[in-house]
Amino acid sequence: MPDLDNAKLREAVLGGDWKTAAAVTKAAIAEGVEPLAIVTGCLVPAMDEVGRLFECEEYFVPEMLLSARAMKASMDILRPLLAAAGTEPVGRVAIGTVKGDLHDIGKNLVGAMLEGGGFEVIDLGADVSAERFIEAITKSNANLVALSALLTVTMPAMKTIIEALRNAGVREKVKVMVGGAPVTQQYADSIGADGYGESAGAAVALARRLVAA
C-alpha cells in the first residue's frame, strides 16, 4: 500500500493552502492511497491541531477559516470515494443556526471541524426551524444535533427545538449539543441539552464523547 505524503497535506491544512491540499489528495488517490487513511491518518489529526492552536490563541478565526477551506478541498475529493466504499462516519450530525438567527460563521467553523473529525455533517444553514431539524434527523438518520445561536433573543429557540424533538419522538435518537457566544454550560443544562462547547475545537471532543456515550 503506497504511503501518503502526510507532512505535505498536514502542512497544507495547517497553512490554509487549499490548492496544495487538493493537489496532494489527488496525487495520493492516484497512487492508490486509501481515502479513509487520508482522513484518519492526516486530516483528522491536522484539524485536531488546528483546534488546539485556536484554543491556545495561536490561531484566530481567519486562520481557522483558511484551514477549514483546505480541509474541505481535500474532503470534496474524498467524500464521494468514501461514500462509494461504504465507509461509516464517526457519527452523523445535523447542524444549524436556530430560527431567527442569521449568524453562521461560528456554525460553519464547527461544521468544518466536525467534518475534519470524521463526522458526516448535514448543514441546514442559518435560521433553521425545529421542523427542519426533525426532517433532517428522520431523513439522514443523524445521531447528533448541533445548535448554534449568537443572539440572546434567539437562544430560547434552542429550548423550543429540544422540546419539538421530544414531541416528535426523536429526542431519544439523538444527542443535542449547543454553542454560540451567549450560550453557557448553565444554559445548556437548563434547557436539557446533552452538551455545551465553547469553541469549534471543543465541539469535536464533545461530539466524540457524546456519540461514544
Ligand code: B12
Ligand atoms: C458577524 C456578525 C454579524 C453578521 C453575521 C454574518 C454571518 N454570516 O454570520 C451580520 C451583519 C449579518 C449580523 C447581524 C446582526 N447582529 Co451580529 N454580530 C456579528 C459579530 C461581529 C461576529 C459574530 C461572529 O461571527 N463571531 C465569530 C465566530 C467564530 O464566533 P461564534 O459565532 O461565537 O462561534 C464560536 C463559538 O461560539 C462556538 N460555537 C458557535 N456555534 C456553536 C455551536 C455548537 C454546537 C458548539 C459546540 C460551539 C459553537 O464555536 C465557534 C468557533 O470557535 C458579533 C460580535 C462579536 N464580536 O462576536 C455580532 C453580534 C453577535 N451581533 C449582534 C446583533 C445585535 C446583530 C443584529 C441584531 C444587528 C441588527 N440590529 O440588525 C443582527 C441580527 C441578524 C439576525 N437575525 O441574526 C450582537 C448580539 C447581541 C446579543 N447579545 O444578542 C453582537 C454580539 C454584536 C454586539 N456587540 O452587539 N451580525
